[in-house]
Amino acid sequence: MNKLLLTNIGMLATPQGNGPKCGEEQGKIQILKDAWVLIEDGIIAKVGTGAPDAELAKDAEVLDAEGRLVTPGLVDAHTHLIFGGWRQNELGMKLHGATYLEILAAGCGILSTVTSTRNATEEELTVKASAALDEMMKLGTTTCEAKSGYGLTTEHELKALQVIKNLNDRHAMDVAPTFMGAHMVPSEYKDNREEYIRILIEEMIPAVAEQGIAKFCDVFCETGVFSAEESRKILEAGKKYGMVPKIHADEIDPIGGSVLAGEIGAISSEHLIVCPSEGIASLAKGGTIACLLPATSFNLGATFAPAREMVEAGVPVAMASDFNPGSCPCLNLQFVINLGCLKYKLTPEEVLTAVTLNGAAAINMADKVGSIEVGKQGDLVIWDAPDLDYICYRVGSNLAKTVIKRGQTV
Ligand code: NIG
Ligand code: FE
Numbered sequence: 208m209n210k211l212l213l214t215n216i217g218m219l220a221t222p223q224g225n226g227p228k229c230g231e232e233q234g235k236i237q238i239l240k241d242a243w244v245l246i247e248d249g250i251i252a253k254v255g256t257g258a259p260d261a262e263l264a265k266d267a268e269v270l271d272a273e274g275r276l277v278t279p280g281l282v283d284a285h286t287h288l289i290f291g292g293w294r295q296n297e298l299g300m301k302l303h304g305a306t307y308l309e310i311l312a313a314g315c316g317i318l319s320t321v322t323s324t325r326n327a328t329e330e331e332l333t334v335k336a337s338a339a340l341d342e343m344m345k346l347g348t349t350t351c352e353a354k355s356g357y358g359l360t361t362e363h364e365l366k367a368l369q370v371i372k373n374l375n376d377r378h379a380m381d382v383a384p385t386f387m388g389a390h391m392v393p394s395e396y397k398d399n400r401e402e403y404i405r406i407l408i409e410e411m412i413p414a415v416a417e418q419g420i421a422k423f424c425d426v427f428c429e430t431g432v433f434s435a436e437e438s439r440k441i442l443e444a445g446k447k448y449g450m451v452p453k454i455h456a457d458e459i460d461p462i463g464g465s466v467l468a469g470e471i472g473a474i475s476s477e478h479l480i481v482c483p484s485e486g487i488a489s490l491a492k493g494g495t496i497a498c499l500l501p502a503t504s505f506n507l508g509a510t511f512a513p514a515r516e517m518v519e520a521g522v523p524v525a526m527a528s529d530f531n532p533g534s535c536p537c538l539n540l541q542f543v544i545n546l547g548c549l550k551y552k553l554t555p556e557e558v559l560t561a562v563t564l565n566g567a568a569a570i571n572m573a574d575k576v577g578s579i580e581v582g583k584q585g586d587l588v589i590w591d592a593p594d595l596d597y598i599c600y601r602v603g604s605n606l607a608k609t610v611i612k613r614g615q616t617v
Pocket of ligand 2: 285287455477529
């Protein structure tokens, strides 16, 4: 048996449970001082305080946390990990005042990444995404979600989802796969969007389901992309084929995405920067998790989602990176943690739940990861920090000292 005993934890901070936390519960976490954790064959076997029984250390690798903070491994529930190329050329356009939607309308933006992604082989995309996963792990992320959505043909969407499968086979990171063929109408269907939507519903979704390589189906519900009614049709089709709906909503314009998310029973709704009060009410009613992406607001120079109102309204709030080559070329959840406190005004405890348990719940993995509890995967981070406040307050350094995935240091 493979045993790891983590001792001398100054502060162990973790949410608890197998599902999302909302309202006051979001900020109620367990804090243990002078704690230890035993991981056996990758699964947390015991958690305690004080000096661990000498018996526990028998045949175990012992790791001394030297009084530091330990939290669950971070869960990044929203990334567009699979893409070819980058888009640094858009920085100049942005500095000259072009908005995200203007860049998109000029045929740049997502569409230029579609060209680079179609031109890349499955192996090239796997190697590139794997390097990003390495970087994410060094920063404390131990589970993430990844979307297709830069292929926009059946062949290239399946290629992206196959890349995610390859990553799960080859990399220590757990990667939850999302089909996002409805990320954009590709230029070849610019004047015939109904036909692209037909292909999505009648060809792509069945083909993805046939291969069983996506758990979720996501749509970019936005001005100039997919309307709320189109999004509803696509997500209903995904549901019919067993894919759980997610929806990019209210990122730039509030065109009904968050209301739809609650109505359709989406597991999560993403962005919500300009979410109206009826959207918040719908999310609360539908039990939909608000997956907020503050590093995108930062990169777009946009306002920040009304996170406090969401917590007060009983909507479970998760926070993720939105890592992608355009609106958020950032995969660092530590920066997201900083923004959660400074811009959303969430407490360190609420923020921790947002980037661990609620993130895990947004990808249907809260029974396996997202907290340090007996029976969950041994995914933890030892931080170069004495307490939780410290990682929320320090900006710009990598404070993840040791990252442990399934009981192994990475
Ligand atoms: O979540 N909003 C849509 N998709 C991404 C951006 C993708 C891109 O710009 O390449 C997002 O922000
Ligand atoms: Fe996104």
